Amino acid sequence: MTVRVQTADFDLGAEVAALRAGDARVGAVAAFVGTVRDVNAMAEVVTMTLEHYPGMTEKALADIEAEARARWALFGVLVIHRVGELRPQDQIVLVAVTAAHRGEAFAACEFIIDYLKTRAPFWKKEATPDGARWVDARTSDDEAAQRWGPR
Amino acid sequence: MNADPIAIRLVYLARLREAFGIASERVELSPGVASVGELRALLARRGGAWAAELAPGRAVRIAVNHELADDGAALRAGDEVALFPPVTGG
Numbered sequence: 001m002t003v004r005v006q007t008a009d010f011d012l013g014a015e016v017a018a019l020r021a022g023d024a025r026v027g028a029v030a031a032f033v034g035t036v037r038d039v040n041a042m043a044e045v046v047t048m049t050l051e052h053y054p055g056m057t058e059k060a061l062a063d064i065e066a067e068a069r070a071r072w073a074l075f076g077v078l079v080i081h082r083v084g085e086l087r088p089q090d091q092i093v094l095v096a097v098t099a100a101h102r103g104e105a106f107a108a109c110e111f112i113i114d115y116l117k118t119r120a121p122f123w124k125k126e127a128t129p130d131g132a133r134w135v136d137a138r139t140s141d142d143e144a145a146q147r148w149g150p151r
Numbered sequence: 152m153n154a155d156p157i158a159i160r161l162v163y164l165a166r167l168r169e170a171f172g173i174a175s176e177r178v179e180l181s182p183g184v185a186s187v188g189e190l191r192a193l194l195a196r197r198g199g200a201w202a203a204e205l206a207p208g209r210a211v212r213i214a215v216n217h218e219l220a221d222d223g224a225a226l227r228a229g230d231e232v233a234l235f236p237p238v239t240g241g
Binding site: 034050051052053055056059060081092093113116117118119120121122123124125134135136137138141 | 162164165166210214217218219233235236237238239240241
């Protein structure tokens with residue numbers, strides 16, 4: 001597992017190439033990229049600042065990977081999450097998974113981002129023309145994580 | 152009963168850090184404060200933003216040594232206890 005928390009942007013093509021390099025078992029790569037929208041809850045978003053809890057972040061993501069590996073046969077798993085100040089259209093997060101077949105790859109990729117959104121200690125603060133506000137957690141994210149059920 | 156006070160490190164993140172105006176502190180727990188739930192109640196008794204943010208019913212997540220904990224979790228000397236709002240990453 002590779003987990004990176006960084007301010008810098010990432011290159012999807014380069015990251016996927018590195019994840020599957022030299023591994024001829026791989027028959028499927030699934031990747032998810034989350035990006036900053038310019039509108040949230042009917043307000044214009046000028047910038048978005050992301051913070052995290054160093055130490056716990058890495059542990060939470062490693063635990064999520066372990067749960068994914070217990071459910072599906074996976075080869076490579078990569079999570080990159082950016083922190084700091086971002087702008088609309090910027091990339092925020094990358095989840096990439098390699099497996100033998102698409103079923104495992106699609107499912108594990110979606111599972112990891114669903115769990116990340118409810119368990120990994122990141123927080124978003126939006127700057128809008130009316131001032132800054134912390135983003136509220138969504139119940140739809142809780143529901144997305146819960147639909148995977150108990151282990 | 153252990154007579155020595157339990158000293159822990161408290162960490163506040165995101166909205167709670169801004170509301171409390173402090174990122175971390177070291178506290179010695181009062182007698183009778185030995186669990187996560189008791190710690191939350193103790194901090195709420197500071198009043199002001201503490202009482203408002205930590206009032207019963209407010210969504211607050213608490214992690215002990217980087218692991219999410221429920222109100223019944225026990226506290227031990229040297230623990231790092233973090234308080235934060237529900238997460239919003241991804």
